[in-house]
Amino acid sequence: MRIHLISDQESHNISKELILFLNQYFRSDLVKFFIVEDTETIKNIPFTWKEIFQTIRAYTVNRPESQNDYFLYIMSGDNEFSWFAAQDQNDSKLGFVQSSNWELYDGIDAFSGTAYHLLAILFRMVFFGNLNESQHTYHLESKGCLNDLVLVKSQVIHKLRSSYICHACVDKVKSSGRLTTEGLELFNGSLKAISEIRNRLVKVDLGQISNLLDFSLITGEENEMIICLDDDKISITLSRGWKSALYLFLLERNEGLDAKELLADSIGLIRLAQLYAQVKPTQTAQNALAILNEKIQYRVFHDFLDQTVCAIRRSLNESLKNFPELLDQLTIKTEGDLRLIELDRSKISSKHLRAA
Structure with a gap:
C-alpha cells in the first residue's frame, strides 16, 4: 500500500514532517508514505470539494494504476464545508486533509491535528470505502473515537486528546472484508501513531493527578x-x-x-x-x-x-x-x-x- 501526499507551497514542510513521523510506525514495505515532489508549485489553493478532487486527480493521471495507491492532498487553505478531512464521494483512493486553522483549537498544534486527521481519513478510505459508502459509519455524537464527526470545538479537542478507535468501529473493520495483510499493517501502525499523537497533546503529571x-x-x-x-x-x-x-x-x-x-x-x-x-x-x-x-x-x-x-x-x-x-x-x-x-x-x- 502506497500513500502519496500531495502538498501546496504552504503545506510542503508539514508534509515532509508527516512522512518522517508516519514511516516510523509502518516499518514493513506493506505500507509506505511518499511525497509527490512536483506538487509544491500549487499556488491557487482550491476551495470547493469539486476543485479539490480535480486537483488530486491531476496528479494521478500519469502514474501506474494500482489498487493499493492512495492520494491525499495536504492543503493549507479552507474548504467549502469546513471539514478537517474527507474522501472523494465516489473514489475511495482520493482524499484531502486540511492543515490550517489549528490555532483556533486550544492546545492542538497544526502538526498533531493534521497527522490525526490524515490517519483518520486514510483509515476510512481503506476500511469503509468512498464517502457515499461510508457516511453511515461516522459517530454523530462525541465518543472520542477516530470516526467522530463533530463540529463543537470542545468535542474536536476531546476527540484528538482521546485518540482511540472504539470497539464498535473495530468490529466494523473486522466485518468489512478489508483486513488484508496490508490492512492489518495499516490498522496496527495507525493505533501506534495516534497513541503518540495523544501523548503529545495530553501531558499530565501523574504525580499531580489528584490535585488536577x-x-x-x-x-x-x-x-x-x-x-x-x-x-x-x-x-x-x-x-x-x-x-x-x-x-x-x-x-x-x-x-x-x-x-x-x-x-x-x-x-x-x-x-x-x-x-x-x-x-x-x-x-x-x-x-x-x-x-x-x-x-x-x-x-x-x-x-x-x-x-x-x-x-x-x-x-x-x-x-x-x-x-x-x-x-x-x-x-x-x-x-x-x-x-x-x-x-x-x-x-x-x-x-x-x-x-x-
Missing part, C-alpha cells in the same frame, strides 16, 4: 458520568440500572464493599435499592430491595455483584482506554472480598450521593 482531577457525576437521562480534567471533558455512560446504582454505592463508601458483610447489612441493602430507584425511575426502592433479597435467597447475590463489577470495569476501560492515570483512580479494585474505588471523595460532585 475535578470529577463530577451527572446522572441524567442517559446516566452520563462527566470527568473534568483541566480543559478536557470525558464522558462515560453506565446503564440505567444496577451498574450505575452499584458504582454510586461504592463511591459513597470510602471503606468499600464486602459482599459477605453486605448480606447482613440491611441498611446497606436498602441504600443500594434506593440508588437503583433513583437511576431507574420506573422502579421503586421497595421493588429493588425485593430483587436483592431474592438473589440472596437463591444464593446468587455474590455472582450478581461480581458480574455487575465486571460490567462496570468494561465500561470504564472502554471510555478511559487512553487515560490510564484516570482509570487507575476510577476503576473498582478487588482486595479479597472487598470491592472499592480509591478516589479522593472531595473531588466528587453528584446530586445522588450522600456525604461520605
Whole structure:
C-alpha cells in the first residue's frame, strides 16, 4: 500500500514532517508514505470539494494504476464545508486533509491535528470505502473515537486528546472484508501513531493527578458520568440500572464493599435499592430491595455483584482506554472480598450521593 501526499507551497514542510513521523510506525514495505515532489508549485489553493478532487486527480493521471495507491492532498487553505478531512464521494483512493486553522483549537498544534486527521481519513478510505459508502459509519455524537464527526470545538479537542478507535468501529473493520495483510499493517501502525499523537497533546503529571482531577457525576437521562480534567471533558455512560446504582454505592463508601458483610447489612441493602430507584425511575426502592433479597435467597447475590463489577470495569476501560492515570483512580479494585474505588471523595460532585 502506497500513500502519496500531495502538498501546496504552504503545506510542503508539514508534509515532509508527516512522512518522517508516519514511516516510523509502518516499518514493513506493506505500507509506505511518499511525497509527490512536483506538487509544491500549487499556488491557487482550491476551495470547493469539486476543485479539490480535480486537483488530486491531476496528479494521478500519469502514474501506474494500482489498487493499493492512495492520494491525499495536504492543503493549507479552507474548504467549502469546513471539514478537517474527507474522501472523494465516489473514489475511495482520493482524499484531502486540511492543515490550517489549528490555532483556533486550544492546545492542538497544526502538526498533531493534521497527522490525526490524515490517519483518520486514510483509515476510512481503506476500511469503509468512498464517502457515499461510508457516511453511515461516522459517530454523530462525541465518543472520542477516530470516526467522530463533530463540529463543537470542545468535542474536536476531546476527540484528538482521546485518540482511540472504539470497539464498535473495530468490529466494523473486522466485518468489512478489508483486513488484508496490508490492512492489518495499516490498522496496527495507525493505533501506534495516534497513541503518540495523544501523548503529545495530553501531558499530565501523574504525580499531580489528584490535585488536577475535578470529577463530577451527572446522572441524567442517559446516566452520563462527566470527568473534568483541566480543559478536557470525558464522558462515560453506565446503564440505567444496577451498574450505575452499584458504582454510586461504592463511591459513597470510602471503606468499600464486602459482599459477605453486605448480606447482613440491611441498611446497606436498602441504600443500594434506593440508588437503583433513583437511576431507574420506573422502579421503586421497595421493588429493588425485593430483587436483592431474592438473589440472596437463591444464593446468587455474590455472582450478581461480581458480574455487575465486571460490567462496570468494561465500561470504564472502554471510555478511559487512553487515560490510564484516570482509570487507575476510577476503576473498582478487588482486595479479597472487598470491592472499592480509591478516589479522593472531595473531588466528587453528584446530586445522588450522600456525604461520605
